[in-house]
Amino acid sequence: MSDLRELYQEVILDHNKQPRNFHGIDPHDHEADGYNPLCGDQIHLELRLDDEGRIEDIGFQGQGCAISTASASIMTETLKGHTVEEAKALFDRFHHLVTDDHAEPDPSLGKLGVLAGVRDYPMRVKCATLAWHTLQAALDEKGEITTE
Amino acid sequence: MSVSVSEARAVGGSLDVDRLRADFPILQRPMNGRRLAFLDSAASAQKPQCVIDAERACYEEYYANIHRGVYQLSQRSTQAYEGVRRTVQRFINGADEREVVFVRGATEAINLVAQSFVRPRLQAGDEILITGMEHHANIVPWQMIAEATGARLVVAPVLDDGRLDMDGLRERISTRTRFISVVHVSNTLGTINPVEDIIELAHQQDIPVLVDGAQSAPHMPVDVQAMGADFYVFSAHKTYGPSGAGVLWGRLEHLEAMPPYQGGGDMIRTVSFEETTYAPPPQRFEAGTPNIAGVIAMGVGLEYIEAADREAIVAHEQSLLGYANERLAEIDGLRVIGTAPHKAGVVSFVLDGAHPHDMGTILDMEGVAVRAGHHCTQPLMKRFGVAATVRASFGLYNDREDVDALVDGLKRVREFFG
Numbered sequence A: 001m002s003d004l005r006e007l008y009q010e011v012i013l014d015h016n017k018q019p020r021n022f023h024g025i026d027p028h029d030h031e032a033d034g035y036n037p038l039c040g041d042q043i044h045l046e047l048r049l050d051d052e053g054r055i056e057d058i059g060f061q062g063q064g065c066a067i068s069t070a071s072a073s074i075m076t077e078t079l080k081g082h083t084v085e086e087a088k089a090l091f092d093r094f095h096h097l098v099t100d101d102h103a104e105p106d107p108s109l110g111k112l113g114v115l116a117g118v119r120d121y122p123m124r125v126k127c128a129t130l131a132w133h134t135l136q137a138a139l140d141e142k143g144e145i146t147t148e
Numbered sequence B: 001m002s003v004s005v006s007e008a009r010a011v012g013g014s015l016d017v018d019r020l021r022a023d024f025p026i027l028q029r030p031m032n033g034r035r036l037a038f039l040d041s042a043a044s045a046q047k048p049q050c051v052i053d054a055e056r057a058c059y060e061e062y063y064a065n066i067h068r069g070v071y072q073l074s075q076r077s078t079q080a081y082e083g084v085r086r087t088v089q090r091f092i093n094g095a096d097e098r099e100v101v102f103v104r105g106a107t108e109a110i111n112l113v114a115q116s117f118v119r120p121r122l123q124a125g126d127e128i129l130i131t132g133m134e135h136h137a138n139i140v141p142w143q144m145i146a147e148a149t150g151a152r153l154v155v156a157p158v159l160d161d162g163r164l165d166m167d168g169l170r171e172r173i174s175t176r177t178r179f180i181s182v183v184h185v186s187n188t189l190g191t192i193n194p195v196e197d198i199i200e201l202a203h204q205q206d207i208p209v210l211v212d213g214a215q216s217a218p219h220m221p222v223d224v225q226a227m228g229a230d231f232y233v234f235s236a237h238k239t240y241g242p243s244g245a246g247v248l249w250g251r252l253e254h255l256e257a258m259p260p261y262q263g264g265g266d267m268i269r270t271v272s273f274e275e276t277t278y279a280p281p282p283q284r285f286e287a288g289t290p291n292i293a294g295v296i297a298m299g300v301g302l303e304y305i306e307a308a309d310r311e312a313i314v315a316h317e318q319s320l321l322g323y324a325n326e327r328l329a330e331i332d333g334l335r336v337i338g339t340a341p342h343k344a345g346v347v348s349f350v351l352d353g354a355h356p357h358d359m360g361t362i363l364d365m366e367g368v369a370v371r372a373g374h375h376c377t378q379p380l381m382k383r384f385g386v387a388a389t390v391r392a393s394f395g396l397y398n399d400r401e402d403v404d405a406l407v408d409g410l411k412r413v414r415e416f417f418g
């Protein structure tokens, strides 16, 4: 297994301690709840699209481990200004990065790349993807998801 | 049977832990280059060589289906399997070996009692009383039959230190209480409940009581007759035996009055398409081919505990608990959840600024196996206002070095989450 420093990078520790966009969005037009029954992590996500279908504002609340909190925080930071299609494409690439042992570094993911270390900890992949699954549920108007 | 229990024994009232550790092959294997500190026996215990050998010997030397063949292999398997009833009877001091029903584990035992004993006695408005510190296995089966019958699930509260609120329990026993089911030792808090007192209270009103012994059977002497229980259940995988085997012990008069739980082979006396008559207990509750080798190996696990001496196990695990409490106090911001005066070797805790899941990962990298999560006791987590805890739990093979590894690991956690 890899070094813990690769998992718990400074950026992750920082976003865990001071999560960005850690609040509700008022008004919002999409929302969803995500829940990881294995560890009890919970996230509530709200977002607002503008007239052109771009994510104008997005925020989250809830409680979780450092990986899920940092992932949600970096996700919200990254997604502002992106279209729904772009967001979904980013999720695909992010998912690939954290699950595929042979994934090449993907510069287009930007800061999301710091979560790559998760792939060495299969039990923690769901922590890293919880926010993204919740985003998908919000965009698809599913209301809530669990990671099982 | 051709399997002998290890020579490991209590020496002068205290456990020879080094000797015991040598019986567990998995403890000889390093974890991430370190000595494995396995501190999750409350979830499932590791297996000594004699248990592994017993399961293997069954398959290699005398395996056949039981209760069927007239050939010798079947007779040997049947004898070995049936012989475990006496072992269990002795282990928990039951009155009669026919009171020992083999099941898959504590969960199945509780479901069996819920469906076959309690459900037929319930009417709308009746009550089943449990406590706020139950495992989901001792909550959901009661909810299911309550929903089906219109009965109510009533919950006795837990005090801030993790003790059961006995006054609260007393107040909740009513004329509608039909059954009480209570955990002997909490898998999350470690609290040892005064089950004798609860049973005495219940029996004053003729209310039968099930004791969930999943966490007591591996760690302390158990005497179901002295306790006065109506039912006592436990799982082999926590008593150093294999998974997929366990025990429902019930008073014979109860078992005899109960309808079968599942129908099939082995639980019948005669079958025709018009009518089937059922076998007496315990066979009545053992439909189908059981976990033959698992039950046999379970018996060896129980003998292993007996040979190690249960009083000595208690003394050893209590001393470890004391040492753990002392050393954990060194960690700033650590809060133990469950500080009842009467506790078994289970320590649940939270740490300011560090999520249990992250602690679990970091500790794992340091060779320390602990459980991080809700421990299948979500209502209890809510009661203490936490989503999850880290839980370290002890078995007879743990020593102070394991506790030191835990404390060192937590100091490492502090480097990341200061």
Ligand SMILES: Cc1ncc(COP(=O)(O)O)c(C=O)c1O
Pocket (backbone or CB within 6 Å): B042, B043, B104, B105, B106, B107, B108, B135, B137, B138, B183, B185, B186, B187, B212, B214, B215, B235, B237, B376
């Ligand atoms: C107190 C308690 N009751 C019941 C159970 C359920 O046991 P099993 O999963 O072996 O059926 C457990 C296991 O975690 C437990 O700790």
